[in-house]
């Protein structure tokens with residue numbers, strides 16, 4: 001088996017497949033696109049919906065302790081004051097005055113160029129998988145060009161937030177290569193603002209939500225008053241969030257409009273939060289494996305205690321090995337009772353529960369697994385994509401592109417292929433099977449072109465199975481079809497009942 005040689009090729013291959021086969025398009029493409037916004041095409045929308053539905057089934061339907069809600073995208077502006085987003089939901093922004101480019105300071109790296117113990121200049125590079133190598137290469141190139149003699153010290157990569165007031169004017173802009181044009185970092189609030197109603201003054205300012213989580217906190221009382229939930233229990237929500245990211249990048253990994261799947265798991269203030277936290281991290285890892293992400297690509301990153309918000313007891317990110325490096329996929333945070341307390345104070349409405357044993361009121365604590373559907377989508381595509389050389393019956397070698405998607409989330413579960421399109425006996429049987437399968441599953445009917453070509457089309461779309469209605473189906477006893485399996489390309493005969501049993505086992 002062969003996959004594209006290196007990671008940048010893989011990203012290119014993914015973006016190209018996504019466009020070619022209708023998984024993802026740039027938003028408003030005929031107008032040149034809009035940076036940080038994307039559209040999902042016919043195959044993409046199915047894949048995304050399947051990821052979302054699998055999460056909802058496992059998180060809400062298949063658990064007795066989690067209920068779902070759907071809250072509005074625009075909430076009362078006081079929500080975002082109480083949550084701390086108005087004051088603190090910002091990234092450090094750096095402007096290059098010469099090129100008008102903007103950078104996130106924590107993604108812009110620099111180093112002094114030190115020769116024989118003396119700083120002779122500075123170099124900069126944008127964060128990538130090989131930031132240090134890029135800085136080293138820039139330092140070597142500078143020394144060569146200026147014909148400086150002496151021993152060059154290895155570069156020490158620091159991000160721009162670590163640059164002193166004296167160093168900032170000396171660091172070259174990545175856009176121009178010249179120093180003097182980068183500004184000091186300033187806080188840039190990432191919430192999109194809008195106005196509610198006809199007035200556009202300060203009193204009408206509202207925000208597009210930057211996370212779905214606050215909906216669960218604000219509706220906490222509603223849920224406990226209207227359902228029979230008992231601690232510990234969770235409230236889950238799936239929906240769009242918006243962040244005016246300074247540098248949206250890596251395709252759908254970091255966009256400005258994205259979907260989140262979040263759950264707030266409320267526990268007693270005296271509960272063993274660490275064990276509960278660990279259980280949720282494991283749950284999330286297992287869930288990712290259940291939709292086909294390889295264990296080898298998953299890892300954990302525990303945020304260092306000193307970098308946590310004061311209220312946070314611990315945060316662990318499940319990381320994924322994307323083509324552009326290991327990055328956060330799913331954050332699982334133990335947030336104490338910060339959010340409920342903030343909303344209780346800001347609204348004047350207590351957010352408490354009553355402990356029957358101690359006869360005391362308390363504010364529950366929370367464990368929050370928060371993940372982006374689009375980030376899962378990209379992880380799924382990246383790990384499912386393969387290119388291979390295959391030999392046909394005539395001995396010809398050809399390339400096939402295949403998406404090895406789990407049947408749980410594959411956009412199309414089965415393709416029904418009549419061997420010939422002009423033989424009624426074949427097409428009638430094929431259409432009857434197609435109609436029956438359609439009631440429960442996303443299936444495709446394809447009678448166009450040679451059978452090998454049709455298999456390749458389905459391989460690229462990630463369809464796990466193709467069934468061919470051939471002459472054996474109509475001429476031999478038993479009403480069997482050829483079942484062709486995507487990954488092994490093996491073929492065997494199967495009955496209709498056998499096909500439904502296979503689907504019931506793998507599509508859950």
Ligand code: ATP
Pocket residue numbers: 211243245252253254255256258260328329330331370371372373374375
């Ligand atoms: P990052 O550090 O990558 O910006 P974050 O720590 O700010 O992410 P959270 O606020 O914890 O992210 O959001 C929870 C999840 O939402 C993330 O783990 C990620 O899967 C998803 N997410 C956050 N920002 C974006 C974005 N701009 N585009 C796509 N998904 C996102």
